[in-house]
Amino acid sequence: MSRSSTAFPGTSRRSDALRNRERLLEVARELYAAHGTDVALRDIAERAGVGVGTVYRHFPTPEAMLEAVMSDRFEALRVGAAALADAHDPRAALLDWLRTLIADLAEYRGLPSSSLAAMNDESSQLYRSCHGMRDAAEVLLRRAQQAGGIRPELRVGVLLRLAHALAMAEENVELMLSMLVTGIGRS
Amino acid sequence: MSRSSTAFPGTSRRSDALRNRERLLEVARELYAAHGTDVALRDIAERAGVGVGTVYRHFPTPEAMLEAVMSDRFEALRVGAAALADAHDPRAALLDWLRTLIADLAEYRGLPSSSLAAMNDESSQLYRSCHGMRDAAEVLLRRAQQAGGIRPELRVGVLLRLAHALAMAEENVELMLSMLVTGIGRS
DNA sequence: ACCTGAACACCGTTCAAGT
DNA sequence: ACCTGAACACCGTTCAAGT
DSSP states (O other): OOOOTTTSTTHHHHHHHHHHHHHHHHHHHHHHHHHOTTOOHHHHHHHHTSOHHHHHHHOSSHHHHHHHHHHHHHHHHHHHHHHTTTOSOHHHHHHHHHHHHHHHHTSSTTHHHHHHHHHTOTTOHHHHHTHHHHHHHHHHHHHHHHTTSBOTTOOHHHHHHHHHHHHHHOSSHHHHHHHHHHHHBOO | OOOOTTTSTTHHHHHHHHHHHHHHHHHHHHHHHHHOTTOOHHHHHHHHTSOHHHHHHHOSSHHHHHHHHHHHHHHHHHHHHHHTTTOSSHHHHHHHHHHHHHHHHTTSTTHHHHHHHHHTOTTOHHHHHTHHHHHHHHHHHHHHHHTTSBOTTOOHHHHHHHHHHHHHHOSSHHHHHHHHHHHHBOO
């Protein structure tokens, strides 16, 4: 009993398309790393050896490309936050997590800026796509607040925006972070 | 004894050029206000009724245009900081000044972002042109630090970057500012 | 000395034509 | 179903030709 070819029409082509997608993501990561987040989709297409239209089929906009590249990181950050959710020291856990976030944002030139812009624009795809990580961070924040280590008025959105600002500075991150902490910390 | 025409060659033309410059600045301000900081120099040229080349003659780059528009504000901020330099309460003076800065940054959509980017790039014209204001702010900061109201490790650059982050948030500025203050404040 | 606007390179985006 | 690449709109930037 052969599987109906209409159940998965064009399967081989679909897998080709999937390989194209993976290849494009790979190339995008390379070019982001080499030239920052502002590379042209045309350049990604050329380097991947496909037509521009193919890029736009998979990633209808430069932001969609960035979002696809970043979604792995967002997921890793979400998982990392979840793993820290029952740490002994909730405030230290939050800070560790913030350090990871900032380090990730610093990986590609232009990323903190793009990401911060997206975070101020609810219609952005990046904004929606990082909500999982954001929610996980919120849990971390709330625990730290309940433990009395962090001020109760602080909201995740505000905290993430400030973290982005630190990531943009690129230098003195640890100093700025400690400054921020003494700001939001209670003791 | 007529003034040598070679001393100020083409004086009348120069004043025309000056008027062009003023007109371009005026139009730029209008378009910034209407459409944000990302307007095309071509659009400014068209609306001002001059050729693109004229815009580039006066402002060789979009950033130069923005810098020219902002330099008045920078100057006003510098003067404002100087006026507050001998206030009774140095910490309150610093905070007042920060509020003004943030309000100014919020005037044009896209300005906080551009300005923050410039502040992270020493080769930027905006970076150099806002140094007067920056220095004046530094005096304000130092006085507040000497009075014991602000942590001594805080540096102007860091403070300004954080102020920009607050301006980008556009909402809850007062809350974020108070959070920041309790962070950098000592008492 | 200054202005004009055509021209070029470049990027985002679309779509008719192919397979 | 997916891919290609020409084509269009748009923006930054330059420069030969005008006055």
